[in-house]
Amino acid sequence: MTSVEVRVKLPDELKPALVDDWDLINRQRKLPVVPARVTVDTILADYIKAKTSTKSITPNKESAVQEVVAGLREYFNVMLGTQLLYKFERPQYADILQEHKDKQASDIYGFIHLIRLFGKLIEKIGGSGVDFVEDFYVIIMPQHALCCTQSMPYEILKGSKSHATQCCRAPR
Numbered sequence: 085m086t087s088v089e090v091r092v093k094l095p096d097e098l099k100p101a102l103v104d105d106w107d108l109i110n111r112q113r114k115l116p117v118v119p120a121r122v123t124v125d126t127i128l129a130d131y132i133k134a135k136t137s138t139k140s141i142t143p144n145k146e147s148a149v150q151e152v153v154a155g156l157r158e159y160f161n162v163m164l165g166t167q168l169l170y171k172f173e174r175p176q177y178a179d180i181l182q183e184h185k186d187k188q189a190s191d192i193y194g195f196i197h198l199i200r201l202f203g204k205l206i207e208k209i210g211g212s213g214v215d216f217v218e219d220f221y222v223i224i225m226p227q228h229a230l231c232c233t234q235s236m237p238y239e240i241l242k243g244s245k246s247h248a249t250q251c252c253r254a255p256r
Contacts, residue, residue, distance in 0.1 A: 098199055105196045109170045116173070118180055120194025124160055127198060128153050128190070157190050160201050164189040168200045 108114045135141070135149045160168075169177055184192055 098202075101196060101199060102203065105200075106170075109172055113172065115176050116194070116196060118176065118194070119184070119192045122194050124190040124193055124195075124198045125157070125188075127195065128157055156201075157188075159205075160193075160198065161189045163201060163204065164193060164197060167204060168197055 105116075109116075132149055132153050136146045141149075165174075165177055180192055189197075
């Protein structure tokens with residue numbers, strides 16, 4: 085049996101965010117400010133609301149949307165620490181886990197980490213994953229993309245919180 089490689093791309097609008105994210109963390113030694121002002125949980129809740137607010141949705145479709153999002157949230161929470169963080173983010177992650185023992189990663193981390201998960205999903209599940217990511221992008225990104233892509237907050241890795249950018253900065 086031969087395997088078939090499926091090449092799938094993220095929407096072009098998301099690529100600059102991932103490139104900037106990589107550069108800020110790996111080259112400029114900055115970290116995303118967490119907790120994020122707009123968390124993964126908030127983004128996923130907005131997606132559920134958008135998908136289920138139409139009059140034509142059946143109870144089965146609504147249930148399916150909620151199950152898919154619950155699975156995505158759980159997958160995010162499991163994958164973040166082992167697959168979605170760069171080396172320089174891991175100490176921050178350990179500190180955040182200690183500070184917020186009562187919260188899940190999806191209630192702390194935001195947009196860029198969710199987009200990293202989408203990249204991993206597309207790698208692992210191919211074509212069916214890209215349909216979801218494109219649907220998600222069309223519905224949710226107009227609400228969150230400006231704040232989360234053009235002015236993502238990062239702090240200087242060895243600096244203090246006062247060196248962080250101010251836009252979208254989460255309150256502590």
